[in-house]
Amino acid sequence: MLEFKQTNKNHYRNRPYRKKGAGIRERFKLFLKIILSLSVAAAFSLICILGYDYITQSNYFRAETIAVEGNRILSEDEIIRETLIKPGDNILSVNLSLVRKRLMSNGWISEAEVSRKIPSGIIVRVKEHSPLAVLNLGKEFLLNDHGKIFKERSATDPENLPLVKGLKFSDLSLNEAKRSEPFNALMTVLELGRKSESVLPNSSIIQINVDREIGLTVFAFNKTIRLGYNNYPDKYERLEKVFYHAKNGQDFSDFATVDLNNLSRIVIRPVAAPAKEAEEPKKEV
Template structure:
């Protein structure tokens, strides 16, 4: 008797499951064919570099797409495949809109490692340099791929050194903002040298040797030097400044030999 009752209950459950399956299939078909759920509007936010049209094209969502059929996860993956998109969120906004929110990579510099790569503010390579980047990005030379912390390995000291300099240069009140830096040259023994855009504000300085570590103090000393030159009326123009030792600044005026405090004659020697 019990066996017969269990068989009937099993058949009943199978029948109910079948009915529910058929019901949901019919419901899904009706929803996917119902014009009420057709995409009528695609809302894009968070973009500045990438156009709204390009983002929609990358997402693969078109007006008329049925929202019930839309795979939001797949759309997000398509958006993340775009080289300038760091993160993206896609949502269905009832009844007939798709919302796309993107976060774009913020370019910091170009790393020249065999070929040129564009790096964001986290120090992550996000695309091969192709000339579409902002013109003012500094070009970093002297790093290796092994410095980048790929495959879970920690970033190297040279990499962190370069990032310290570039992060400092993001500040608008930095004495040498990144917009003024043409190239960052890394020497593994001597540290960092900046080749900057000559201008009157920096007395046409071409090169600043920073070495390793202590950059806030070195930038303060550089600012002191620029303030000193501002009030000195002899029209001195400097080719390079060596701040490797911030307690002993070495300058090389344009078209002269490199001088330090001991090499200056009495007429030129002043406390900076």
Template sequence: MICAAFSFKIITGISVLLVMSIFFILIHDFLTQCDYFRIKNITVTGACRFQDEQVIKQAAIEKGTNILSINLPLMRKRLMANPSIAEAEIIRYLPDRIVIRIKEHIPLAVLDFGRRFIINKNGEIFKEMDNSNQQDLPLVTGLKISDINISGEHGSLYYDAVMDVLNLGQKRGSPVPLGAIEKIKVDKEMGLILYTAYCKTAGLHEIKLGYNDYPTKYKSLKKIYIYLKRTRGFLDFCSIDINNLNRIVLTPAGNKKEL
């Protein structure tokens, strides 16, 4: 009798579990197929260089899909597969709205190691440059891969110098704005040499900065620009060596003698 009662309890328990499982499966199927939960609105925020449609396509989600059937972690993984996207978040709002929030890498410059890579405003490489993403960014030459910062660590003296100049170029009123820099050459003996758009830097196409104390050197550049504009005109000089603030050398255009 005891064995029969025990067996009855086991069978009853299993039966209840089966019924409950079937019940929950039916509820799941009902909810994931119910028209009430069809996605009607997809909102994208944070996109600057991407169109909203591109972000939605990257996530592989469509209107009309049941909002309860989508895999949010998978959608995020698809977005993060794009190297230009730094962060991604997908939020589900019942009954019919999806919000996609992304944060893009902001390109700052191109590093040339033989192959070219784009760095963001934190100085981190986030993608290799190819024909599909040509951008008007400063080109940095003369560095080695071992010079750059990895995993949040500081880079070498040379790389930190490059980042200092790039950051100064983003400040309002900079005498050498980021958009004017065509190339930064890293000479590990002499320092940084900037090659700029001629018309944006008082006619000076080459600016030899050396290393260290760039804020002070930029202040001096501003004063020199004002002086050139007032006394000699923008087109008289093509190069300036401001490595030593006590001995600033201007090279006139037309192979004339340095001053």
């Protein structure tokens, strides 16, 4: 009698090969996805580059107008020269940030903004420093309305600014609380001189001498005006009365010097009289 032995098949023997084949296919699919993604990205980048080149070289966006706003001291031509933008330049190819930096390198400009006006315009907005005086600190520097030096004086700068002598670099500080008494006194006088009806307008002041002991002396209207320290609004009121008396020929017709250090004892020195009257005593008000 024949006997048939049943052999047990190993159903798991080929499974590792199937897993290995599946892993290769998955990696191949992943590789294809990466290649496809890179190809799409490269194609998109190429389209962007070609599009950018086309736009930035297109005659449609050529600069035809460069408008300047906010300038009072610098001319439009001076500001446009600072930008280095030329008529015909493509406005989309202009680096606005770089143009702003060029503008800020000019000592007169405190703030600058540059923008495009599609399709063919550039707008430049600037804010200039407001000069109050010229400080003589060995070299001459321009002082703005915030009490900061913003540039060294040059031959092309305005000439109708008061010249200030007697200060030192140590009197100035970016921190207002650390500024010296003489410097704060100077700023107060200059601020009063900016007012429209000031008795001592800055445009009429030739020079201001700063003395650490006796304070400020102002030279204006061919006269010497000793202000000292403190109480400047009250001193300006008294000075206005002195000018009124001189104009109307009351007590004196003109004066060379007025000392307002002590408001309770104002000393006036009249203009030098002819020889026989030269010894006329000083007037006190």
